[in-house]
Amino acid sequence: MGSPGDVPRWKPSASSTRKENDHDPETESLASEEEAHVISDKMEPNFPFSTGLGSLNAGLNKGYQSSPNNLPPHTEAIKTPPLDSQIGRSLDVELNHSKQPLIQDDSVMSLDNYLGEVGYRGNGIFLTWRDLSVTVPGSKGGRRSILEGVNGYVEPGEVLAVMGPSGCGKSTLLDALAGRLGSKTKQTGEILINGRKQTLAFGTSAYVTQDDTLMTTLTVQEAVYYSAQLQLPDSMSRAQKKQRAEATIREMGLQDAINTRIGGWSSKGLSGGQKRRVSICIEILTRPKLLFLDEPTSGLDSAASYHVMNRIIKLAQQDRRTVIASIHQPSSEVFELFHNLCLLSSGRLVYFGSTSATNEFFSLNGFPCPTMRNPSDHYLRTINKDFDNDVEQGLGQSMTTVQVIDVLVKSYKSSEYLQHVSKTMYEICQQKGETLEKGGSQAGFITQSLVLTKRSFVNMYRDLGYYWLRLAIYIALCLCVGTIFYNIGSSFGSIQARGSMLMFVASFLTFVAIGGFPSFVEDMKIFTRERLNGHYGVGAFVVGNTLSSIPYLFLISVLPGAMAYYLVGLQKTLDHFLCFALVLFACMLLVESLMMIVASVVPDFLMGIITGAGIQGVLMLNGGFFRLPNDLPEPFWRYPMYYISFHKYAYQGFYKNEFEGLIFPNNEVRQPATITGEEILRNTWQVGMGYSKWVDLAILLGMVVLYRFMFLGIVKFIEKVKPILRSADAAPSKQSAA
Numbered sequence: 179m180g181s182p183g184d185v186p187r188w189k190p191s192a193s194s195t196r197k198e199n200d201h202d203p204e205t206e207s208l209a210s211e212e213e214a215h216v217i218s219d220k221m222e223p224n225f226p227f228s229t230g231l232g233s234l235n236a237g238l239n240k241g242y243q244s245s246p247n248n249l250p251p252h253t254e255a256i257k258t259p260p261l262d263s264q265i266g267r268s269l270d271v272e273l274n275h276s277k278q279p280l281i282q283d284d285s286v287m288s289l290d291n292y293l294g295e296v297g298y299r300g301n302g303i304f305l306t307w308r309d310l311s312v313t314v315p316g317s318k319g320g321r322r323s324i325l326e327g328v329n330g331y332v333e334p335g336e337v338l339a340v341m342g343p344s345g346c347g348k349s350t351l352l353d354a355l356a357g358r359l360g361s362k363t364k365q366t367g368e369i370l371i372n373g374r375k376q377t378l379a380f381g382t383s384a385y386v387t388q389d390d391t392l393m394t395t396l397t398v399q400e401a402v403y404y405s406a407q408l409q410l411p412d413s414m415s416r417a418q419k420k421q422r423a424e425a426t427i428r429e430m431g432l433q434d435a436i437n438t439r440i441g442g443w444s445s446k447g448l449s450g451g452q453k454r455r456v457s458i459c460i461e462i463l464t465r466p467k468l469l470f471l472d473e474p475t476s477g478l479d480s481a482a483s484y485h486v487m488n489r490i491i492k493l494a495q496q497d498r499r500t501v502i503a504s505i506h507q508p509s510s511e512v513f514e515l516f517h518n519l520c521l522l523s524s525g526r527l528v529y530f531g532s533t534s535a536t537n538e539f540f541s542l543n544g545f546p547c548p549t550m551r552n553p554s555d556h557y558l559r560t561i562n563k564d565f566d567n568d569v570e571q572g573l574g575q576s577m578t579t580v581q582v583i584d585v586l587v588k589s590y591k592s593s594e595y596l597q598h599v600s601k602t603m604y605e606i607c608q609q610k611g612e613t614l615e616k617g618g619s620q621a622g623f624i625t626q627s628l629v630l631t632k633r634s635f636v637n638m639y640r641d642l643g644y645y646w647l648r649l650a651i652y653i654a655l656c657l658c659v660g661t662i663f664y665n666i667g668s669s670f671g672s673i674q675a676r677g678s679m680l681m682f683v684a685s686f687l688t689f690v691a692i693g694g695f696p697s698f699v700e701d702m703k704i705f706t707r708e709r710l711n712g713h714y715g716v717g718a719f720v721v722g723n724t725l726s727s728i729p730y731l732f733l734i735s736v737l738p739g740a741m742a743y744y745l746v747g748l749q750k751t752l753d754h755f756l757c758f759a760l761v762l763f764a765c766m767l768l769v770e771s772l773m774m775i776v777a778s779v780v781p782d783f784l785m786g787i788i789t790g791a792g793i794q795g796v797l798m799l800n801g802g803f804f805r806l807p808n809d810l811p812e813p814f815w816r817y818p819m820y821y822i823s824f825h826k827y828a829y830q831g832f833y834k835n836e837f838e839g840l841i842f843p844n845n846e847v848r849q850p851a852t853i854t855g856e857e858i859l860r861n862t863w864q865v866g867m868g869y870s871k872w873v874d875l876a877i878l879l880g881m882v883v884l885y886r887f888m889f890l891g892i893v894k895f896i897e898k899v900k901p902i903l904r905s906a907d908a909a910p911s912k913q914s915a916a
C-alpha cells in the first residue's frame with residue numbers, strides 16, 4: 179500500500195472508518211429522521227447504523243489508532259530477515275501508512291481485556307473455521323478439491339475480505355460458512371459459531387449472493403418496501419417501515435433510481451451495479467447479526483464501491499455485526515476499509531491476517547507491491563495462475579506463478595501470521611458465546627401473507643408473460659373452438675362433437691398453463707433466496723402465491739370460456755354456464771398448482787416444462803376419453819390412476835353439465851328413435867352417475883387444496899432433508915479423511 183504522499187490519488191472525505199468520532203453527515207441526517215419516527219424500544223436510535231455500542235466503538239477505535247506506535251513484538255521479529263532495499267522501502271511505506279497494528283497482537287489483547295470487563299466479547303457472532311475443505315464430484319468418479327484446509331475467523335464489528343482470482347473458491351467458502359453448499363459437494367473441517375457447533379438456521383444470517391435474484395417488475399422502492407413489510411416486526415407501523423426502506427435506499431445511493439423498475443432480460447431497468455445495491459438494501463434492512471456478501475461491489479465504480487463498503491463497515495462496527503465479503507479488485511481505498519483479509523488461490527489459503535500486514539507478508543517473501551500500484555491488484559496478479567505468467571521476484575529471480583503460490587502458501591503455514599490466527603481462534607472457541615436464536619422478530623403470518631399476495635399480484639399484473647399473454651392465447655384458442663364447433667345443434671353427430679369439444683377445453687386449454695412455467699421458476703428462485711435469508715415462512719408464500727393467482731385464473735377461465743361456450747351453443751341457462759366456467763377455473767387452478775409442485779422439485783425451465791408436460795400427458799391419457807373407463811387396464815390405469823387423474827372429474831363434470839336433460843335423435847339401428855342425455859352419459863361416456871356435477875366440481879376444488887398442501891409439504895420436506903443429506907454425506911468423507 180503506497181503512502182498517500184507517494185501516490186497521488188483521490189481521497190474520499192470519509193477516508194477511514196476507523197477514525198474516532200467519524201461523523202457522516204448523510205448518516206446523521208438519516209439518523210435524526212429515523213429518530214423522529216421510530217420510537218420502538220427495540221430500535222437503536224440512529225438508523226441504519228445505530229450506535230448502541232458507541233462508547234465501545236470509541237474504545238475499539240482508540241485501540242486501533244494507538245497501535246502503529248506500539249508494534250507487536252513479532253512484527254519486529256519478521257522484520258529481521260535481510261531484504262534488499264526495495265523491500266525495505268516498501269515495508270517502511272506500509273508501516274508508515276498503516277492505521278492499525280500489522281498483526282493485532284498485544285495491543286488487541288489489552289483491548290480485549292478492556293472489552294472483556296464490559297462483556298464485549300459476549301455478544302455478536304464469532305465465526306471460526308478450521309481445516310475447511312470442500313470437494314465436488316470430478317471426472318472418472320474421483321473428487322475435485324475446491325477448498326483445501328482453510329482456516330480463519332471473523333469477529334463482531336469486523337469485516338473480513340475474501341479475495342482471490344476468479345474461480346479460487348471465494349463463493350464456495352462463503353457458501354460453506356453459511357451452510358449453503360450444494361448437495362453434491364462434500365465438506366470436511368470444523369465451522370464453529372461462537373465456539374459451538376451450530377447450524378445457521380433460516381433467518382440467523384443474511385446472504386447477498388453473487389447473482390441478483392430480484393422481482394424484475396417492481397421498482398426499487400417497491401422491492402425494498404415490500405421486503406421491509408415482510409421482515410420488520412409488526413410492532414413497527416407501516417410508516418416506520420416505509421421510512422426505514424427509504425433511508426436504506428438513500429444509504430445505498432439509489433435515491434435517483436427509486437422509481438425505476440428493476441428490469442430483467444426482457445426489459446431494461448436498473449444497471450447491474452444498481453441491482454447489486456438493491457440486493458444489499460434488502461438484506462441490511464433488519465441489520466442482520468451475520469452478513470455474507472458475495473462480491474457486493476461488482477458492477478460499481480470505485481466511488482460507489484467505496485461508499486457502499488463504507489456503509490457496510492459502519493453497520494458492522496456500530497452495531498457489532500459480523501460481515502464476510504468476497505471482493506474482486508477493490509480500489510486501495512476500499513481495501514483499506516477491511517479489517518482482515520483471507521487470500522485464496524485455487525482453494526488454498528495464501529494469507530489470512532490483517533489487511534495492512536498483507537504487503538509486509540508479500541514483501542518478506544520477495545513480492546513487494548510496486549509503488550503506484552493498487553496493492554490488491556498486485557496480490558491478485560501475483561497469485562493468479564490461470565494465465566501462467568512468470569512473476570518477477572523482488573530479489574531479481576523469475577518464477578512461475580505456480581511456484582510463487584507454493585512459496586507463499588508454505589511461507590504462510592510457518593509464519594507468525596498463522597500462529598496469531600490460531601491463537602485468536604482458540605480464544606474465541608474457549609469463550610463459548612451465546613447460542614444462536616432463530617430469526618428475530620418479524621412480521622406475523624397474516625401480514626406476510628397479505629404482503630406476499632399483494633406483491634405477487636402486482637408482479638403478475640406487470641409481467642406480460644405471466645397471464646396476459648395466456649389470456650390472449652386462450653381468447654384465440656376459444657375463438658377457434660367456437661368457430662370450428664359453431665352452433666353445434668342437437669343432431670346425433672353432435673353427441674361426439676360435444677364430447678370432443680368439452681374434452682379439448684378441459685385438457686388442452688389448461689395444458690397451455692405450462693407456458694407460465696418460466697414465471698413460476700422465477701418466483702421459486704426469489705422465494706428460495708428470501709426463505710434462506712429467513713424473510714418469511716413457507717406457509718405465507720403458498721398463501722400469497724395461491725391468492726394472487728385466483729383473480730387472473732378466474733378471468734382467463736370466464737372470458738375465453740364464455741366465448742367458446744356461447745359460440746358453440748351449449749346449454750343456454752346461466753347455471754349451466756356457471757358450472758362450465760367453475761369446472762374450467764378449477765382445472766386451471768389445478769394445473770397451476772401441479773406446475774408449482776414441479777417447479778419446487780425441478781427448478782429448471784426446460785426440465786420443468788418437459789416434466790410438467792409429461793405428467794399432464796399421462797393424466798390426460800387415462801382420464802376416460804381416449805380409452806373409455808371400462809376398457810382401461812385394471813391393475814394400474816384404472817386403479818388407481820383413473821381416480822388420481824383430475825381429468826376424470828373435469829370430463830365428467832362437463833359431460834353431466836351438458837348432456838343431462840338433452841334428448842338426441844338416435845341413428846343406430848334397432849334402437850328407439852331418441853336417446854336421452856342420461857343414457858349417453860351412462861353408455862357412451864361411461865360416466866359415474868351416482869353423484870352430481872357439483873360433486874365433481876367439489877372434488878376438483880378439493881384436489882386444488884390437496885395440491886397446494888403437497889406443494890407446501892414438498893418445500894418443507896426439501897428444506898428439512900437437504901441439511902440431513904449433506905451431513906450424512908460429509909460423515910463418511912470425514913471418517914475416510916481420518
Ligand SMILES: Nc1ncnc2c1ncn2[C@@H]1O[C@H](COP(=O)(O)OP(=O)(O)OP(=O)(O)O)[C@@H](O)[C@H]1O
Pocket residue numbers: 314315324342343344345346347348349350351360362363388506
Ligand atoms: N458444485 C460444483 N460443481 C463443480 N464445480 C464447482 C462447484 N462449485 C464450485 N465449483 C468450482 O469450484 C471453483 C470455485 O468456484 P467459486 O464459485 O467458489 O469461485 P469464485 O472464487 O467465487 O469465483 P468468481 O470470482 O468468478 O465468482 C470453480 O472452479 C468452480 O468451477
Ligand SMILES: [Mg+2]
Pocket residue numbers: 348349350388472
Ligand atoms: Mg464467486
